[in-house]
Amino acid sequence: xxxxxxxxxNWPPAFTGLxxxxxxxxxxxxxxxxxxxxxxxQMGIVQKIFYxxxxxxxxxxxxxxVSSVASALYLWKxxxxxxxxxxxxxxxGLMFCLIVLITGPIWARKAWGTYWTWDPRLTTTLLIxxxxxxxxxxxxxxxxxxxxxxxxxxxxxxxxxxxxxxxxSVQRWRGQHPxxxxxxxxxxxxxxxxxxxxxFVFFTALCTFLIWARTRAERQRQRLVSLELDAAxxxxxxxxx
Amino acid sequence: xxxxxxxxxxxxxxGAHAFAFTTTASAxxxxxxxxxxxxxxRATEFRAVSGGQGEDVPGGGxxxxxxxxxxxxxxxxxxxxxxxxxxxxxxxxxxxSTIDNKKPAFRDSARGDDGV
Numbered sequence: 001x002x003x004x005x006x007x008x009x010n011w012p013p014a015f016t017g018l019x020x021x022x023x024x025x026x027x028x029x030x031x032x033x034x035x036x037x038x039x040x041x042q043m044g045i046v047q048k049i050f051y052x053x054x055x056x057x058x059x060x061x062x063x064x065x066v067s068s069v070a071s072a073l074y075l076w077k078x079x080x081x082x083x084x085x086x087x088x089x090x091x092x093g094l095m096f097c098l099i100v101l102i103t104g105p106i107w108a109r110k111a112w113g114t115y116w117t118w119d120p121r122l123t124t125t126l127l128i129x130x131x132x133x134x135x136x137x138x139x140x141x142x143x144x145x146x147x148x149x150x151x152x153x154x155x156x157x158x159x160x161x162x163x164x165x166x167x168x169s170v171q172r173w174r175g176q177h178p179x180x181x182x183x184x185x186x187x188x189x190x191x192x193x194x195x196x197x198x199x200f201v202f203f204t205a206l207c208t209f210l211i212w213a214r215t216r217a218e219r220q221r222q223r224l225v226s227l228e229l230d231a232a233x234x235x236x237x238x239x240x241x
Numbered sequence: 242x243x244x245x246x247x248x249x250x251x252x253x254x255x256g257a258h259a260f261a262f263t264t265t266a267s268a269x270x271x272x273x274x275x276x277x278x279x280x281x282x283r284a285t286e287f288r289a290v291s292g293g294q295g296e297d298v299p300g301g302g303x304x305x306x307x308x309x310x311x312x313x314x315x316x317x318x319x320x321x322x323x324x325x326x327x328x329x330x331x332x333x334x335x336x337x338s339t340i341d342n343k344k345p346a347f348r349d350s351a352r353g354d355d356g357v
Contacts, residue, residue, distance in 0.1 A: 043300070106310070151318070220326065230334065
């Protein structure tokens with residue numbers, strides 16, 4: 001094993017600890033959801049989707065904000081580290097967005113009788129998902145040049161502007177999306193609160209862990225590209241590679 | 242740099258105004274009587290149930306589908322990350338060994354790790 005492989009496979013103890021903590025939190029969260037929280041009176045057992053759906057949306061916000069801030073910092077500083085964080089945030093955020101857009105319609109099938117409706121929150125969530133899909137597609141076309149990186153960073157920063165629109169769309173425009181954890185309506189039954197809080201904690205840890213892991217992978221990829229370019233410029237890759 | 246700071250400042254100012262507008266607008270609005278659901282507001286007829294009453298949409302299946310989707314997506318992404326990392330490291334090893342064979346001194350100049 002050479003120096004570079006050693007560096008890549010030596011995960012910091014904090015990273016390993018966070019991974020273990022995330023697994024532990026997932027077990028705790030599932031316990032609260034399925035063995036502690038009561039079944040909801042009107043929707044029945046399908047309401048339990050809520051305990052992963054809402055924290056997924058929250059994790060999506062975290063990841064997209066991280067990506068947007070890192071994009072802005074990359075545009076300012078032109079540091080590859082920020083670019084790696086921006087890519088990681090966009091990809092992880094898109095994964096959580098996908099979870100939101102799958103679990104939401106499954107819940108809606110029972111609650112509304114249809115998988116999809118053009119509710120303001122659903123529509124704006126789909127829109128931000130499309131923005132960051134564009135970001136990821138732009139960055140996945142082989143080796144991104146400086147122009148692609150700058151354009152993707154600007155796109156990532158623009159996505160930040162949509163996050164408050166999604167969050168306040170429920171209050172601003174009338175729609176069908178529930179507003180259980182806002183100050184409107186009756187709120188949650190006290191026995192349901194631990195399940196939701198444990199879901200938030202678990203998804204925060206999962207989001208942090210995945211962004212960290214993806215950032216490390218992207219930094220390794222950047223080193224590979226840099227090394228390839230340096231080697232090619234030095235004429236070391238002319239034959240047999 | 243000044244332009245970027247100005248852009249960020251404008252964004253936050255606009256965001257704050259938008260937030261204030263939405264909260265004051267929602268507070269000032271006179272709430273119309275809330276229809277409890279779309280189904281209730283559109284109901285025009287009531288019929289007595291005949292026979293046993295059951296759910297037309299099975300909740301258990303939907304719940305399993307939702308949690309299975311989350312599991313598949315998260316595990317799929319973790320596997321993708323693992324393959325990406327392994328593949329990149331393998332390419333780095335291959336490139337490094339090629340460079341080492343041709344020019345050992347090149348490795349020292351190219352090596353770098355920021356500890357992320």
